[in-house]
Amino acid sequence: MSSSCAAPASAPAASSPWKYFSSALWDYNVALVQMLALCPALAVTTTATNGLGMGLATTLVLVLTNALISALRHTIAPEVRNPVMIGLIAGVVTLIDMAMNAWTHELYKVLGLFIALIVTNCAVLGRAESFSLKHPVIPSMLDGAGMGLGFTWVLVLIGGIREILGSGTLFAQASSLLGPHFHWLEITVLPGFQGILLAILPPGAFIVLGFLLAGKRVLDRRRAERRVHTHGELIVLQ
Amino acid sequence: MNDTRLTPPPAAEAQPSLLERWRARVEYQGLSLAAVCALVASFLLLGDRLTHAQIAARQQEDRLAVLRQVLPAELYDNNPLRDAYRVEDRELGEVEVYPARQGDLLTAVAFQVSNIGYGGPIVHLVALDARGRVLGVRVLAHKETPGLADKIEAARSDWIKGFDGLSLANTPLEKWKVKKDGGQFDQFAGATITPRAVVKSVLQALQFQVRQAERLGMQPEEVQP
Numbered sequence: 017m018s019s020s021c022a023a024p025a026s027a028p029a030a031s032s033p034w035k036y037f038s039s040a041l042w043d044y045n046v047a048l049v050q051m052l053a054l055c056p057a058l059a060v061t062t063t064a065t066n067g068l069g070m071g072l073a074t075t076l077v078l079v080l081t082n083a084l085i086s087a088l089r090h091t092i093a094p095e096v097r098n099p100v101m102i103g104l105i106a107g108v109v110t111l112i113d114m115a116m117n118a119w120t121h122e123l124y125k126v127l128g129l130f131i132a133l134i135v136t137n138c139a140v141l142g143r144a145e146s147f148s149l150k151h152p153v154i155p156s157m158l159d160g161a162g163m164g165l166g167f168t169w170v171l172v173l174i175g176g177i178r179e180i181l182g183s184g185t186l187f188a189q190a191s192s193l194l195g196p197h198f199h200w201l202e203i204t205v206l207p208g209f210q211g212i213l214l215a216i217l218p219p220g221a222f223i224v225l226g227f228l229l230a231g232k233r234v235l236d237r238r239r240a241e242r243r244v245h246t247h248g249e250l251i252v253l254q
Numbered sequence: 255m256n257d258t259r260l261t262p263p264p265a266a267e268a269q270p271s272l273l274e275r276w277r278a279r280v281e282y283q284g285l286s287l288a289a290v291c292a293l294v295a296s297f298l299l300l301g302d303r304l305t306h307a308q309i310a311a312r313q314q315e316d317r318l319a320v321l322r323q324v325l326p327a328e329l330y331d332n333n334p335l336r337d338a339y340r341v342e343d344r345e346l347g348e349v350e351v352y353p354a355r356q357g358d359l360l361t362a363v364a365f366q367v368s369n370i371g372y373g374g375p376i377v378h379l380v381a382l383d384a385r386g387r388v389l390g391v392r393v394l395a396h397k398e399t400p401g402l403a404d405k406i407e408a409a410r411s412d413w414i415k416g417f418d419g420l421s422l423a424n425t426p427l428e429k430w431k432v433k434k435d436g437g438q439f440d441q442f443a444g445a446t447i448t449p450r451a452v453v454k455s456v457l458q459a460l461q462f463q464v465r466q467a468e469r470l471g472m473q474p475e476e477v478q479p
Contacts, residue, residue, distance in 0.1 A: 189410075
C-alpha cells in the first residue's frame with residue numbers, strides 16, 4: 017500500500033486554522049491536486065449518490081483519525097509511525113463499519129461495500145503523515161474535514177458526469193442514502209437514453225478525471241491572470 | 255511513504271525531555287507499537303461485543319424481509335425462520351431450509367445457495383413451490399462491482415425476477431446459462447461472471463430440491479429429458 021502513496025503536498029503555513037479547511041477544498045484538493053485516493057475515487061463513482069456516500073464516509077474517517085493521531089503525536093516514535101498509524105486507521109474504520117451496521121443499518125446497506133475500502137485510502141494515511149503528526153488536534157480536525165469535503169465534491173462531480181453519460185440519470189437512489197425526503201434529487205436527465213457503457217467502466221473514470229484536472233488548471237490560470245491584471249502581482253503557477 | 259522525519263518541538267532543542275529521550279530507544283518503539291496494536295484490538299473486541307447482538311438482529315430482520323419478498327404471504331401461516339431445519343447435501347453441504355406451511359401442508363421451501371461471483375461469494379435466497387417452480391430469488395449479500403454488476407439486486411433492476419416461474423420441467427438444462435454461453439439469461443454489459451454465478455446458483459437450488467425431494471417432502475414435476 018505505501019508504495020502507491022506518493023508524498024502528499026502539505027498545506028501552507030496558515031494564518032488562521034480555518035485556512036487549513038478552505039485551502040483543502042480547492043488549492044490542495046486531495047484528488048485534483050495531491051492526486052491521492054484515486055483508487056476509491058475511480059472505483060465507486062459510477063453514480064453521484066455512490067460518490068456522495070463514499071465522500072461523506074471518508075470525511076468522517078479523516079476527521080476522527082486526524083484527531084486521534086494528532087492527540088498521540090508526541091508519543092508516536094517516528095521510526096514506527098507507519099504501522100502505528102495504519103493500525104489506528106484500520107481500527108477506526110472497522111469500528112465505524114460495525115457501528116453503522118448495527119445502528120444505521122439502512123445506510124450501511126447502501127454504503128457497506130465502500131466502508132472497508134477506506135482503509136486503503138492513501139489520503140487518510142497521507143493526511144496523518146503530513147499534517148496530524150505536526151499539528152494540534154483542532155487544526156488537524158479542520159484539515160480532515162476540509163480534505164474530506166474537497167474529496168466529496170470531486171467524487172460527486174465525477175459520479176454525476178459518469179452517471180449522466182452512462183445511464184442518463186442523476187442521483188439515482190439518493191433517497192436510500194439520504195432518506196425519503198430526498199426523492200426530488202433523483203432526476204432522469206436523458207429519458208430513454210441507453211447510456212455509454214464506457215462511462216460506467218473504469219476507463220470512463222480516468223477520462224472524466226482527466227477532463228476535471230484540465231478544467232481545474234484552466235480555471236486556476238485564469239484566476240492567476242486576473243490577479244496579475246488587477247494587482248500587478250507576480251504569481252507563479254505551481 | 256516519504257522519509258520526512260518529524261521536526262522536534264522547539265522547546266526540545268535546548269533540553270530533550272524524558273519522553274523524547276525514551277522515544278529514540280528501540281524498546282520504546284517496539285513496546286509502543288505493541289501497545290497501540292493491543293489497544294486497537296481491545297477496542298475492536300469491545301466494539302464487536304457491543305454491536306454483535308444488534309447486527310445479528312438486523313440481519314435476521316433483513317432475512318425476514320427478504321423472505322417475505324420471495325414467499326407470497328398467502329402461501330404460509332407459520333414462521334419459516336423459526337421452523338428452519340438443516341439438510342445435509344453432497345453438493346451444497348449443509349443447507350438451512352425455511353419451510354412455508356399452510357396448516358400441515360407444505361406449500362414452499364426457501365433456502366440459501368451461494369456461489370463465487372466476481373468479487374467474492376454471492377449469497378442467494380431461493381424460494382421454490384411444492385411443485386419445484388421458482389417463486390423468487392433474491393441476493394442477500396455480494397461484493398460485486400457497484401454500478402456494473404449490482405443489477406442482481408432487486409432494488410436496482412428487475413433482472414433477478416426473470417427466474418420467477420421457471421423450473422427444471424419447463425426449462426431444459428442447456429438453457430440454464432447466460433446468453434453468451436448459449437443459454438436464455440441476459441448478462442449485463444461489462445459483467446458476465448456475476449449473472450453466470452446467479453444462474454448457476456438457481457440451477458443448483460432446483461437440482462438440490464429434486465435430489466432432496468423426499469427429505470423436503472415435496473413432489474417436483476417430471477424433469478424433461
